Amino acid sequence: MQRREFLAGAFSATMMGAAAYAGAVPAGSGASSADPGSPTGQEEQGIPGVKPMAVGLLIQPANGPEEAIARVHELGMSNCFLSLDGYLGRYSRSLAEQIGGLLDKYQVVATAAEVVGPGPLVWDFLHGPATIGLVPRATRRARMDALKQTSDFAAQLKIRQVQTHCGFLPENPADPLYDEAVLAIREVAQHCAGNGQMFLMETGQETPTTMSRAILDVNQPNLGVGLDTANLILYGKANPVDAVDIIGTHVRSIHAKDGRWPTDPMKLGEEVLIGKGLVNFQQVFTRLHRLGYRGAVTIEREISGPQQIADVKVEKVYLDRVISRVHSEQV
Numbered sequence: 001m002q003r004r005e006f007l008a009g010a011f012s013a014t015m016m017g018a019a020a021y022a023g024a025v026p027a028g029s030g031a032s033s034a035d036p037g038s039p040t041g042q043e044e045q046g047i048p049g050v051k052p053m054a055v056g057l058l059i060q061p062a063n064g065p066e067e068a069i070a071r072v073h074e075l076g077m078s079n080c081f082l083s084l085d086g087y088l089g090r091y092s093r094s095l096a097e098q099i100g101g102l103l104d105k106y107q108v109v110a111t112a113a114e115v116v117g118p119g120p121l122v123w124d125f126l127h128g129p130a131t132i133g134l135v136p137r138a139t140r141r142a143r144m145d146a147l148k149q150t151s152d153f154a155a156q157l158k159i160r161q162v163q164t165h166c167g168f169l170p171e172n173p174a175d176p177l178y179d180e181a182v183l184a185i186r187e188v189a190q191h192c193a194g195n196g197q198m199f200l201m202e203t204g205q206e207t208p209t210t211m212s213r214a215i216l217d218v219n220q221p222n223l224g225v226g227l228d229t230a231n232l233i234l235y236g237k238a239n240p241v242d243a244v245d246i247i248g249t250h251v252r253s254i255h256a257k258d259g260r261w262p263t264d265p266m267k268l269g270e271e272v273l274i275g276k277g278l279v280n281f282q283q284v285f286t287r288l289h290r291l292g293y294r295g296a297v298t299i300e301r302e303i304s305g306p307q308q309i310a311d312v313k314v315e316k317v318y319l320d321r322v323i324s325r326v327h328s329e330q331v
Helices: 002-023 065-074 093-105 137-156 176-194 208-218 240-250 281-290 306-329
Strands: 055-059 079-083 109-114 161-164 198-202 223-228 251-256 297-299
Touching: 055 065, 055 306, 065 079, 065 093, 079 297, 093 109, 093 137, 109 137, 137 161, 137 176, 161 251, 176 198, 176 208, 176 223, 198 208, 198 251, 208 223, 208 240, 223 240, 240 251, 240 281, 251 281, 281 306, 297 306
Parallel strands: 055 079, 055 297, 079 109, 109 161, 161 198, 198 223, 223 251, 251 297
Antiparallel strands: none
16 A cells, blocks of 8 residues: 555656646647547557558668668558667657658558667576666666657657567566656656657566556556567466456557567577467457457567568468458458
8 A cells, every 4th residue: 555655646746747748749749638639548549541450560770761661561561660779869850851751652651669778688587687678777767768769759750659668577566676667667658648659568578467567556548568479478478368368458569479488597488480489369369359459460570681571471471361360250
């Protein structure tokens, strides 16, 4: 009870700060939570220009923006998810105009923007808890600032979802790091709300139950979940089908990825080609569809080079077939 009262008091303070921030946002930005354009209601889950569950691709435009966006179009996809860590410290209006122009040129919609840095980041069980997300104290403020800058940059591109890994949220809610992370998540979510955006916690390092508790404690209507289907398995946290039963109503984006359970307690499980791992995409998508999910399905293949493109082509065919079955079963 004492912890809840503390969080409630902090919530009131951040609401006052958010109101002041929202008042400074230009008209039409969707800053007010009462605005019909605010991205909080079930009816707002859809993305303009993108069909429900349309398959897209996660790209890193800093490695070559035109090549990356053109590839999405060449693969027959309508949308992409922007991984922007390569641009941290370099956001500008001219960069937004460049990327926006390329999105228009190739008729591609950017559905979300994500950053996880600045580093260090170690994606394993040994050093991950101290280096990933908003939980570690040493990098928390820098990452909060990076997320706020990304939110402002994404707003210039009219992107209404900002996503990150919040980290190894403690399962023990009495752990001081848990309350600190809740307050950090709330502050970033409030900033995104000022830009008319959802702030999404990507699944991975925490159990679905812990994520659900954090959503409750953050108590911010624009906070949602970015469901990474494989991460739940790679981190040994949950079967993604079961996870949808716990956090499915909060899901606003999907990273379609496949994988296998970790067998080495120091290392994550293995990410594999979609259809070769343990994710039951038919069940995951069916349950989300029944819950009213209308967002995109973003392929994230965590390899590089020609094999990545070859795999993405195979994965798109696989996912399109599954999604077609899901839609036909709901008719």
